[in-house]
Amino acid sequence: MPTARAAEHATxxxxxxxxxxxxxxxxxGPAVAERLERxxxxxxxxxLFHLPLRFEDRTRxxxxxALRPGQAALFDGRxxxxxxxxxxxxxxxxxxxxxxxxxxxxxxxxxxxxQRRLSPGTRIRAFGExxxxxxxxxxxxxxxQTVGNTPPALESHLTPIYPAAxxxxxxxxxxxxxxxxxxxxxxxxxxxxxSRQGLPGLHPALEQLHHPPAQSDTRDAPEPAEPRSPARxxxxxxxxxxxxxxxxxxxxxxRDRRSAPVIRPPGALWQRLRQQLPFKPTxxxxxVTAEILADLAQPQPMNRLVQGDVGSGKTLVAVxxxxxxxxxxxQVAFMAPTELLARQHGRNLAQxxxxxxxxxxxxxxxxxANERGQLxxxxxxxxxxxxxxxxxxxxxxxxxHRLGLAIxxxxxxxxxxxxMALRDKGNGWMPHQLIMTATPIPRTLAMALYAxxxxxxxxxxxxxxxxxxxxxxxxxxxDEVIERIRAACGAGTQAYWVCPLVEESEQLEAESAExxxxxxxxxxxxxxxxxxxxxxxxxxxxxxxxxxxAGGIDLLVATTVIEVGxxxxxxxxxxxxxxxxxxxxxxxxxxxxxxxxxxASACVLLYRPPLGDTARERLEAMRRTNDGxxxxxxxxxxxxxxxxxxxxQTGDRSFRVADWARDQDLLDAATxxxxxxxxxxxxxxxxxxxxxxxxxxxxxxx
Ligand code: ADP
Ligand code: MG
Numbered sequence: 001m002p003t004a005r006a007a008e009h010a011t012x013x014x015x016x017x018x019x020x021x022x023x024x025x026x027x028x029g030p031a032v033a034e035r036l037e038r039x040x041x042x043x044x045x046x047x048l049f050h051l052p053l054r055f056e057d058r059t060r061x062x063x064x065x066a067l068r069p070g071q072a073a074l075f076d077g078r079x080x081x082x083x084x085x086x087x088x089x090x091x092x093x094x095x096x097x098x099x100x101x102x103x104x105x106x107x108x109x110x111x112x113x114x115q116r117r118l119s120p121g122t123r124i125r126a127f128g129e130x131x132x133x134x135x136x137x138x139x140x141x142x143x144x145q146t147v148g149n150t151p152p153a154l155e156s157h158l159t160p161i162y163p164a165a166x167x168x169x170x171x172x173x174x175x176x177x178x179x180x181x182x183x184x185x186x187x188x189x190x191x192x193x194x195s196r197q198g199l200p201g202l203h204p205a206l207e208q209l210h211h212p213p214a215q216s217d218t219r220d221a222p223e224p225a226e227p228r229s230p231a232r233x234x235x236x237x238x239x240x241x242x243x244x245x246x247x248x249x250x251x252x253x254x255r256d257r258r259s260a261p262v263i264r265p266p267g268a269l270w271q272r273l274r275q276q277l278p279f280k281p282t283x284x285x286x287x288v289t290a291e292i293l294a295d296l297a298q299p300q301p302m303n304r305l306v307q308g309d310v311g312s313g314k315t316l317v318a319v320x321x322x323x324x325x326x327x328x329x330x331q332v333a334f335m336a337p338t339e340l341l342a343r344q345h346g347r348n349l350a351q352x353x354x355x356x357x358x359x360x361x362x363x364x365x366x367x368x369a370n371e372r373g374q375l376x377x378x379x380x381x382x383x384x385x386x387x388x389x390x391x392x393x394x395x396x397x398x399x400x401h402r403l404g405l406a407i408x409x410x411x412x413x414x415x416x417x418x419x420m421a422l423r424d425k426g427n428g429w430m431p432h433q434l435i436m437t438a439t440p441i442p443r444t445l446a447m448a449l450y451a452x453x454x455x456x457x458x459x460x461x462x463x464x465x466x467x468x469x470x471x472x473x474x475x476x477x478x479d480e481v482i483e484r485i486r487a488a489c490g491a492g493t494q495a496y497w498v499c500p501l502v503e504e505s506e507q508l509e510a511e512s513a514e515x516x517x518x519x520x521x522x523x524x525x526x527x528x529x530x531x532x533x534x535x536x537x538x539x540x541x542x543x544x545x546x547x548x549x550a551g552g553i554d555l556l557v558a559t560t561v562i563e564v565g566x567x568x569x570x571x572x573x574x575x576x577x578x579x580x581x582x583x584x585x586x587x588x589x590x591x592x593x594x595x596x597x598x599x600a601s602a603c604v605l606l607y608r609p610p611l612g613d614t615a616r617e618r619l620e621a622m623r624r625t626n627d628g629x630x631x632x633x634x635x636x637x638x639x640x641x642x643x644x645x646x647x648x649q650t651g652d653r654s655f656r657v658a659d660w661a662r663d664q665d666l667l668d669a670a671t672x673x674x675x676x677x678x679x680x681x682x683x684x685x686x687x688x689x690x691x692x693x694x695x696x697x698x699x700x701x702x
Contacts (some may be wrong), residue, residue, distance in 0.1 A: 017181030018045035025176060025374075032172070040586075040656065044455055046186070047180040049235070049656050050173070051209050052160035056586060058127060059155050059214035066102035067130045067137055070608070073152075075349050076147065077102070077124040081450050082118050089518065094118050094191040096126070101129060104138035108511060123147050141511055157211050164506065177210055186634045191673065191685050193239050198230075202238075205231040233666065236658040240670035241245075241677065242691035243655075248674060260301035260430050261404050265327035270320050276355065284460035285313055289320040291456045293436060296324055302432035308458030309628040310592025311465065314436045315345070316400035317458065318407045326358050327386045330404025333425070334388045337410050339364060339538055340545065344567065345409065346388045353386065363389035363398070364537060394421045405432045417418075423605075438589060468595040470603045470623045479576055481604055482523050489527050489554040493599065494571040497557045498590055501579035509559050510535035514575070517557040527554040529579055534561050550660070560586070562593060579605035579622075580615045586630050595626075656691070 017024070020045060023033045036042070041050055061075040080102070083094040088596075092107040092115055105126065107114070118124065118611055128142025133278070145152075162173040189195075189202040200208065208231040242360060274281070281289070295302035308314045323331045334349070336342040347364040353360060361375040361384040380383040380403030380431075382557050387393060403425050473481060485495050499513040499521065510533040517531045529546045530553035541561070548556045549568050556571075560582075574594045595601040605619055621634040658666070677684050 004123055015460065016044055016186075018183045018186060019043055019182070019618075022047075022176070026178060027172065027175070031479075034170070034175075035165050035167045038166070039163065043644060044180040044183055045187070047177045048184050048206055048210075049691075050162060050177065051232070051235075051657060052162050054161050055158035055212065056127065056161060056625065057214070057319070059157070061125075061154070063096045064096070064103050064137075067101075067103065067134075069131050069133065069137065070129065072129040073127065074127045075103070076123065076151065079118055079120050079122045079124060082115070084115070084652055086521075087518070089514075092118070096124065101135075105142055105144070106138060106140045106515065110140065113498070115216075118144070123151075125150075125151065125446050133245070140515060141508070142532065155214075155536050156547045157213055160210055181210055181427045185691075188686070190683055190690070191677075192677075193673070194234055195239060199237075200233040202234070209235070215327055217661060226632040232657065236655075236663050237670050237673065238687070239655055239658045239665055239691050240663065241673045244671050244674035246680060246688050246692050248678055251686075259299050260426075260432050261328075261330060261403055262299050263296040263325055263328040263330060263432070265324055267327070269323040269358075273319065273323060276352075279462065280455065281316060282313065282460045282462055284308075284458045285317055287695055288456040288458055290456075292317065292321045293324055293365070295454065296321065296432055300400050300666070302434065303403075303431040303453050305453050305455045306436045306458065307455060307656060308432065308436070308438065309439045309461070310589060311461060311596055312438075312458040313462055314409070314438075314457065315348060315456060316438060318409070318434060319349065321405060321407065322349075322353070322386060323356070323358070325432075328404065330384075330402050331379070331384075331400050332386045333393050333403060333406045333431070335388060335393050335401070335406065336388070336390060340561065340566065341409065341540065342390050343542065347543045348567075349386065349388065356430070357386050358386060360386045360388060360519055363387060363392060363417075394425070395416050398425070400427065401426055403431045403589055405434065407434045407436070409436050410438065412700045415493065453477065462527040462574060462597050465595060466598075466600050467602050467626045468591055468601045470591065470605060470626075471606050472619050472623055475577075475606050475608045479604065479655055481606065482520070484604070485555060485573065485575070486524055488573045490522075493573060494548065494551070494553070494568065495555045495573035495575065496571060496578045496593060497561065498574065499559050501560050501582060501586075506534045509533065513559050520555065521555060528552065529557060531562060531670055532558040538555065560590065562590070566593055567596060568593070570599075571595060572599045572601040574601075574603045575606060576655055577606045578608060579619060580607040580611060584618055584622065584631050587622055588631050591626075 021027045021033070022041060023030065024313070025044070025183050034213070039050065041047060054251050056072060057111055058074045060074065062075050063440070064077055066073055067073055067075060075096075077096040077097075077098040079094055080097045082092065084092050086088060092110045094105040094107070095105050096105055105118075105128075122446075123146065124144050125147050126139070126142040126144045128139040130137040132138050160174060161170060163240070164173060165172060165526055184203055184206050189201065190255075192201070195201045200203075209231075221404070267270070288308075291308075292302070292304060295304055306314055306317060318334070319331065322334070334345060336345050342362070343364065346360065346364075350360055363372070363375060364380070375384065376397060376399070380399040380401060387400070392398070406422050406425070417476060425431065481561055485497075486494055497516065499509070499516050501509065513531060513533045517529055521529050530548055532541050532544045532548075534546070544553070545562075547553050548571075551570065563617045572594050574591060576582070576587065593601045594603060605613075605622060607619065611619070618634065621631060625631060632688075677687065
């Protein structure tokens with residue numbers, strides 16, 4: 001159980017150096033620092049802007065008889081029975097009772113110590129989300145604490161749940177934030193004019209967002225984590241304003257300092273590839289390729305966004321651009337949002353490019369230091385023409401001989417700071433940039449945030465694809481869905497079962513996926529069922545994906561790790577659990593994993609009734625259309641305040657607080673603010689520094 005509050009009080013008076021690297025904090029060694037870095041957390045100051053996703057209420061105890069399925073709660077009782085049972089897996093099952101009711105607790109991961117702690121007679125306090133029906137509730141992996149005869153005091157504030165990453169516990173994040181929070185006093189409120197507009201000042205906003213007071217009933221009052229709470233709006237405005245300031249500064253950089261190589265080859269490589277392709281590029285692919293080639297031939301850096309629905313064939317267009325650059329003697333950096341996707345691109349590109357004599361360096365996280373060193377050397381001296389990897393391609397140590405083009409896949413959140421980092425990779429010039437996304441960016445937003453961005457749309461699908469049929473089915477009819485899988489897999493197709501997103505903890509997400517796989521294995525013993533989640537070792541997960549791709553697995557139970565770009569054409573059935581909790585664009589991305597071959601495909605959206613009006617309307621939109629642009633519009637219209645949806649995106653984020661879709665209506669105000677602040681150089685610089693951080697040093701390098 002968290003002791004964050006105690007830690008906070010202890011450090012209230014101590015001063016905090018906001019600029020200090022996080023390794024100076026207790027409990028942060030190099031390994032933890034690296035994980036924090038993955039969340040964009042480098043200095044104590046960054047912790048202040050790492051906002052909770054939601055809150056848990058541990059300010060009161062719920063009697064066991066009052067527990068409800070699906071509602072996380074704090075409860076306590078005495079252990080009346082505990083035993084280790086062997087189903088397919090070993091688990092510890094504990095019965096907890098108070099004077100009126102009881103509940104079963106299940107643990108898949110437990111040691112001898114925990115087993116001893118949970119022996120009959122012990123009084124424990126637990127926090128978790130019960131499942132099942134009232135009267136026969138169970139709870140998988142609650143957090144537990146043994147309590148003596150004088151139970152510890154309850155929390156006085158709501159408990160924040162932070163976005164986490166592999167290997168980072170909520171307790172650690174809470175402790176670190178609580179430690180950093182008093183340091184905010186040293187942070188000036190750079191936009192006092194916002195307080196005159198009735199929004200909270202910087203300090204109260206941060207305090208509110210991290211440590212809101214307990215409410216009499218959290219279900220009635222809006223959560224402070226709610227997207228449109230005044231505190232969040234205050235910070236989103238400041239962040240958008242900082243981005244606009246950076247953009248204004250960037251546009252003032254003299255043009256000759258932003259020149260790019262002219263890439264205008266005869267096009268022999270692209271012609272050769274076209275002859276080898278088993279298909280003909282679509283009209284849309286041809287048109288977009290021509291637009292890109294025209295940009296590359298200019299001495300100004302290309303800055304083009306290619307939007308194309310899932311399966312529209314964006315990779316081929318990127319390959320055309322790659323071949324142009326390579327033929328003209330330049331190198332290409334190809335960046336994917338996840339390791340899994342980078343590997344897949346590596347494989348596909350190798351298949352297409354290597355027969356043409358193009359040499360690829362795949363920079364994964366799993367090479368030996370020697371292999372990696374060798375690849376880096378070959379990139380630096382130009383022997384390798386194409387580098388593929390995740391955003392690790394931006395690391396200092398990655399040097400190019402003649403980088404002419406950077407391709408960024410599936411990342412509409414590629415913001416001004418990444419572009420600045422990219423400039424640093426050019427060899428005296430700015431590389432051309434091609435950004436590809438399946439998530440349409442509304443025009444107005446693209447114009448405001450990316451002034452120089454040109455856009456192309458691949459609005460045609462490769463021929464022969466039948467649209468995915470989508471059904472909405474209540475969780476209560478899960479058995480029918482299982483029969484459907486039995487029939488489909490029996491007939492030789494493959495299927496995905498996607499487990500719910502648990503944004504705050506990969507650990508919980510993985511456990512729920514494991515439990516689901518367990519149940520499905522019991523229900524479908526004749527099928528080969530695989531499991532892929534974010535807590536598995538990369539190697540292990542790749543092996544499972546590979547096995548699935550090769551047809552050795554019938555049903556793949558997965559978390560949303562398979563969201564973006566995974567391409568297994570024989571998979572034609574997808575089940576998505578708790579679909580009502582996911583964002584529409586995420587559902588659309590997931591659904592795009594089927595319907596990639598020539599067989600008719602289906603997607604089942606499982607939901608837990610009752611569905612609210614908005615939730616129903618959103619899921620209906622999924623059923624009605626396969627058009628990503630239409631879905632994005634519905635998403636924007638319906639994503640009102642008060643709705644907290646899973647928003648985890650792969651890759652890094654352009655914004656910490658703001659959301660490109662939700663906060664569009666704040667843009668005008670943010671832009672006006674930026675224009676007012678702009679002439680006040682120290683303030684403008686401080687704002688940019690605060691929100692865009694170290695990346696801004698590139699702005700002055702030009
Ligand atoms: P996305 O736009 O989602 O990135 P991909 O580039 O992964 O789509 O393409 C999806 C699939 O369609 C791939 O298997 C690819 O080889 C295939 N493909 C691409 N273009 C065509 C085409 N013109 N005709 C037929 N198949 C195509
Ligand atoms: Mg793709």
